[in-house]
Amino acid sequence: MGITERKKRHKEELHASILAAAWQLVVEDGWQALSIRKIADAIEYSVPVIYDHFENKEAILLELTKQGFRKLNHDLLEAIELAADPESQIEGMAYAYWRFAFNNKAYYQVMYGLGIPSCETVNQISELSTFSGLILQPIRELISKGQHPDTDPFLKLHTYWSMLHGLISINMMGAQQDKEELNQMVLKDFIRGFISGLKA
Amino acid sequence: MGITERKKRHKEELHASILAAAWQLVVEDGWQALSIRKIADAIEYSVPVIYDHFENKEAILLELTKQGFRKLNHDLLEAIELAADPESQIEGMAYAYWRFAFNNKAYYQVMYGLGIPSCETVNQISELSTFSGLILQPIRELISKGQHPDTDPFLKLHTYWSMLHGLISINMMGAQQDKEELNQMVLKDFIRGFISGLKA
DNA sequence: TTAAATTTGCTAACACTGTTAGGTAAAATA
């Protein structure tokens, strides 16, 4: 009897349509503004139906996160296949990752739980310029003494800050195992590279 | 007449106590769980009183963010003063930044709007191992061909991922000016450094 | 074919959230 199959198919369609509606809402207004009632409205079903398909709101966002990683993995694989040697594979993947993030901002922000303070908010933080100034000072000094005094110090500040922030935020969400000294090594490695980059 | 002064003082105390209560709540349960009513309960005033001191909830979190940056700036300055030359200043600041982040996680997460997917959530994303695998492969190859075949590939994966993520997330919240090619340069710079680090 | 059991979907509620309108009582001013 194909009736149960039709029902099963319908159920799967519903499941998919919930995710589709959720995704559209996330793209439109960001994952912070996603709500169960908005999804219910979009799929033209009542609220509790959604809970027949997902345990809670977090489960929906988790599914979107997984979708994001699947797409990212797809892009990375493509980059790998396009490159001949491991070196250009690593290079290509970095660009692919970068492109993925900016072509799929909504995905990226869900995947990493990024709240993203808005531009207006950032500009209200006057302390940020003090922060930049503190770091820029020794960078400028080192650049002026180095081989390439025309290096852009802002670019270097950007690199420095990004590396630190990346290291920390990946760590904070990570499995947090006994990686204390491992991280110290990465950090040390990075600083050495950064400084030698300023000089040479 | 000292009465108006007393009143003014009282108002300032109230302002401070709101921030103090908010901060305590953020430390206890994370900035996501902060609520105006909880603050009102803590300071033993009714809800609207808080709106006499802050325009909205975001303004309170913004103030905490500023506090965070002030403390960070303080720590960085301390690191600067402790170091003799620009080189060790840059090094010292990196460690200070790192320590600040992990000794003040609540601050750091407010400052950067970090939603922080929990460990349980992260472990539910099976796609992450595919992701790691994709990147580990060429890294392993390059290490084995390089001068130090005993290098830990996970450490390198960690570095690679952190740098990319840091670059992206700092960029996404940033003023987003015409830094398109600037970022390309940072990225290129990083990749070159990373690859040469794998070989040598 | 009828009776019981299951599925499907909904309404309505609970306990929260940010935010604000409007009122009361106390204090300060005229």
Add this chain to the structure above:
DNA sequence: TATTTTACCTAACAGTGTTAGCAAATTTAA
């Protein structure tokens, strides 16, 4: 003493995630 200002609160509005319980439709069993 009368009026205005200040300080503060209650109660509401509109939204949130989540769930209990009910009604109708459908499938299964007798």
